[in-house]
Amino acid sequence: MHQFAHYEHLAVLFDYPRRDYPTWVQTIYDLLAGKYVLAAAHVAAFAEALPTEGGAFTPEALDEVQEIFTRSFDVQSITTLGVGYVMFGDDYKRGEVLVNLNRELREVGIDCGTELPDHLPTVLRLVARWQDRELAEEFVREILHPALEMMIAEFGERRMAARNGLYQKHFKTLIVSSAERGTIFREPLSAVLEVLRQDFSLSEWIPPEKDNVFLGSIGRELEIEANEGRPAPSGKML
Numbered sequence: 285m286h287q288f289a290h291y292e293h294l295a296v297l298f299d300y301p302r303r304d305y306p307t308w309v310q311t312i313y314d315l316l317a318g319k320y321v322l323a324a325a326h327v328a329a330f331a332e333a334l335p336t337e338g339g340a341f342t343p344e345a346l347d348e349v350q351e352i353f354t355r356s357f358d359v360q361s362i363t364t365l366g367v368g369y370v371m372f373g374d375d376y377k378r379g380e381v382l383v384n385l386n387r388e389l390r391e392v393g394i395d396c397g398t399e400l401p402d403h404l405p406t407v408l409r410l411v412a413r414w415q416d417r418e419l420a421e422e423f424v425r426e427i428l429h430p431a432l433e434m435m436i437a438e439f440g441e442r443r444m445a446a447r448n449g450l451y452q453k454h455f456k457t458l459i460v461s462s463a464e465r466g467t468i469f470r471e472p473l474s475a476v477l478e479v480l481r482q483d484f485s486l487s488e489w490i491p492p493e494k495d496n497v498f499l500g501s502i503g504r505e506l507e508i509e510a511n512e513g514r515p516a517p518s519g520k521m522l
Contacts, residue, residue, distance in 0.1 A: 293315055305334075424484050429477075
């Protein structure tokens with residue numbers, strides 16, 4: 285289990301940023317630099333993009349990074365940190381994943397807090413502590429790896445444009461984001477992916493023929509909101 289302890293550190297990258305966040309980022313870079321060269325490069329790029337030159341954020345810088353974090357993962361987000369949702373949306377399969385993860389988390393003493401069991405930092409902490417390494421590898425290959433690939437893809441120009449088009453259609457506005465820092469959380473996601481590739485000898489990922497469920501789910505939610513729950517012409521709820 286000790287050899288996977290670095291996932292405990294990687295998980296911190298996706299905790300809600302606090303004032304000492306840059307110090308953690310530097311610690312993670314130092315941890316990865318010797319063995320995980322590609323992952324360390326992504327962390328270095330992330331550190332360079334953060335609005336600070338020291339070991340802690342100023343109040344203004346902290347506000348900015350927390351806002352970018354929220355835009356990236358929470359409110360009208362680029363993606364979500366719920367890896368089961370990225371993979372399955374509201375399908376029953378996500379429910380099965382949540383039940384199974386909750387059991388595994390209890391066994392290793394991880395408290396989800398207010399988040400669901402498939403929350404990325406929680407899952408990374410589980411990978412670090414998982415006693416059943418065969419089950420850990422199966423989870424990484426079947427769920428975590430493809431979910432991370434799809435999450436990173438959401439930061440691409442085409443996906444960003446499609447998402448902004450949805451928001452513009454329904455709200456007549458676009459999310460205002462910094463051209464310089466608006467997509468910086470793609471770097472820590474890419475760092476985790478590179479570490480997983482190396483640790484689990486992951487093969488090249490082939491994207492599914494259809495788009496992932498996340499963007500489609502946004503569209504359905506906005507349609508429901510726009511129609512205020514009124515029946516669709518077919519007589520069914522949108």
